[in-house]
Amino acid sequence: MMLCLSLLSLPLWAAGKTKTETSATKTPGLELAALATQVTGIAISPMLGVSAVGAYRWAQAHTDAEKAALPWFAHPEFWALGLLLVCAVGAKDALGATLPPGWKKPLDVIEVIENKASGLVAAGAVVPSLVTLGSKMIMQSSGLGATVDLHTTGLAMLPVATFDTSWLLSILMVPLSVVVFAVVWLSSHAITVLILLSPWGAIDAVLKGLRTSLLGLVTATAWIDPVVGATLSVVIILLAWLMAGWAFRLTTFGSVFCWDFFTVRRKRFQLLADGNKVFTGDKLEGVPQRTYGRLYQAPEGGLTLKFRPWLVLPERTAVVPREGLVVGRGMFYSEVLGHDAQTDQNHTVLLLPPRYLGHEELFARTYHISGTCEVGLRRAWSWIREAVGFGGPKPAVAS
Numbered sequence: 001m002m003l004c005l006s007l008l009s010l011p012l013w014a015a016g017k018t019k020t021e022t023s024a025t026k027t028p029g030l031e032l033a034a035l036a037t038q039v040t041g042i043a044i045s046p047m048l049g050v051s052a053v054g055a056y057r058w059a060q061a062h063t064d065a066e067k068a069a070l071p072w073f074a075h076p077e078f079w080a081l082g083l084l085l086v087c088a089v090g091a092k093d094a095l096g097a098t099l100p101p102g103w104k105k106p107l108d109v110i111e112v113i114e115n116k117a118s119g120l121v122a123a124g125a126v127v128p129s130l131v132t133l134g135s136k137m138i139m140q141s142s143g144l145g146a147t148v149d150l151h152t153t154g155l156a157m158l159p160v161a162t163f164d165t166s167w168l169l170s171i172l173m174v175p176l177s178v179v180v181f182a183v184v185w186l187s188s189h190a191i192t193v194l195i196l197l198s199p200w201g202a203i204d205a206v207l208k209g210l211r212t213s214l215l216g217l218v219t220a221t222a223w224i225d226p227v228v229g230a231t232l233s234v235v236i237i238l239l240a241w242l243m244a245g246w247a248f249r250l251t252t253f254g255s256v257f258c259w260d261f262f263t264v265r266r267k268r269f270q271l272l273a274d275g276n277k278v279f280t281g282d283k284l285e286g287v288p289q290r291t292y293g294r295l296y297q298a299p300e301g302g303l304t305l306k307f308r309p310w311l312v313l314p315e316r317t318a319v320v321p322r323e324g325l326v327v328g329r330g331m332f333y334s335e336v337l338g339h340d341a342q343t344d345q346n347h348t349v350l351l352l353p354p355r356y357l358g359h360e361e362l363f364a365r366t367y368h369i370s371g372t373c374e375v376g377l378r379r380a381w382s383w384i385r386e387a388v389g390f391g392g393p394k395p396a397v398a399s
Contacts, residue, residue: 033230035134037222039127039177040233043184044215046118050126051082071129085114093195093208105332108196108204109261112254115192119185123178131177135169180237187240190247193254248310249290253279253351256292257333260354269355271362280305280318281335281348287318290351295320297367305350320349327352327364328375334360335375 042049050073057074061067072078092107191211195204218236222229240247256279260266275294282289284305293307303320324339326346334357336350356363360372 030226031134031138033226034222035131035138035173035177036180036233037218037226037229038130039181040184040236041215041218041222042122042126042130043119043181044188044211044218044236045086046122046185047082047114048086048215050118050122051079051086053126053130054079055083071126073126073129082118089114093205104204105196106261109258112189112192112196112258113262115189116255119189123181123185127177127181128174131174132170135173138169183244184237184240186247186251187243189254190243190250193250193257196254196257245288245310249288249292252292252311253290256353261332265355266357266359269359271356271359271366273366276363276366277353278305278336279351279353280307281350284318284320284349295350295367301368303367325349325367325369327360327369327372329360329372330357330375333357336369337373337375 038049038053042053054071054074057070058067058076058079061070061074067075089111092104092111095104188211191207195207198204198207214236218229218232221232274296278293278295280287280289280291280293287305287307291305291307291309292311293305296304296306298304301322303322305318305320306315307318308315321338324341324346326337326339328335328337333354334352335348336352337346338349339345340347352360352363364370364372
């Protein structure tokens with residue numbers, strides 16, 4: 001985490017050189033490249049990025065008047081707390097690799113919620129503030145300055161008006177920057193959801209390391225050469241755009257998971273007679289994995305899934321194969337498993353949100369599924385209990 005924070009501060013340090021050094025080198029293109037890198041870096045890790053930018057601005061303000069004029073995220077009350085949260089998350093990930101499976105899952109849920117909240121704050125307040133300031137710097141570095149003077153023609157050439165034109169550039173750049181931030185953040189947040197769904201701490205550490213390395217690479221290349229850093233940022237933005245659908249479905253699953261987990265919805269959940277909400281697994285033909293929809297049962301017994309792509313597009317219908325279905329009871333969420341006759345293996349057809357925990361038997365009866373079994377960590381825990389002799393008495397064998 002400290003390495004990542006140091007790398008993130010490098011382009012900010014470079015941007016803070018004296019006016020004598022920067023006046024000869026700063027151009028609108030370089031200012032735009034630095035802005036693109038900052039937006040991309042904050043989108044990859046909102047809390048770390050916003051806290052680092054705020055800490056740097058506070059350190060660069062030398063007088064009380066300058067510090068009083070800083071934006072809210074540059075005050076120590078915010079960025080110090082943000083950095084403490086980042087350290088806590090780093091400690092959680094470091095210790096999680098040594099903890100038994102599932103022990104740090106509640107903390108992973110908190111991290112998902114924190115990432116959503118910090119992303120919303122960054123998109124709504126921090127990114128527009130950075131873009132507005134960047135627009136003024138771009139106008140100044142272009143030689144036009146932040147103002148335009150209108151003169152009348154005549155002997156005196158008297159100035160008529162002077163007004164700030166940087167807001168025109170901000171009107172164009174702020175919406176575009178927020179969209180870019182949202183696309184990159186969506187893919188980065190998907191990694192946080194994968195950490196939430198991962199059963200092993202070692203996998204969590206690998207996923208978090210990949211994201212941290214990507215953030216370090218972006219900031220390091222921006223410090224070495226702003227154009228190279230901006231080019232890498234554009235590549236990341238394009239890749240995030242291509243993965244937007246996958247990331248959106250994963251983010252939706254993570255949001256439902258966290259809501260069900262923290263509100264303990266399983267205690268007040270009532271199964272419907274038909275049309276219950278589920279997610280798709282990895283073996284439903286023609287439907288992307290983790291698509292959110294409702295499961296319906298036809299009078300003749302067939303199962304269908306009705307869903308809306310991106311949750312708002314026209315409704316579609318997919319057939320859910322009924323052969324060999326069984327409901328798997330998990331520790332954090334359950335599944336509906338199907339059997340592949342060719343490979344003689346079970347595969348996930350549907351994913352049930354945490355609200356279904358304890359309702360698997362009723363779900364199986366409602367949709368006329370043959371039965372239930374234990375899967376995931378619950379299955380592993382049952383095996384451990386039996387192995388150490390706590391699996392309950394075994395039936396006596398007649399002699």
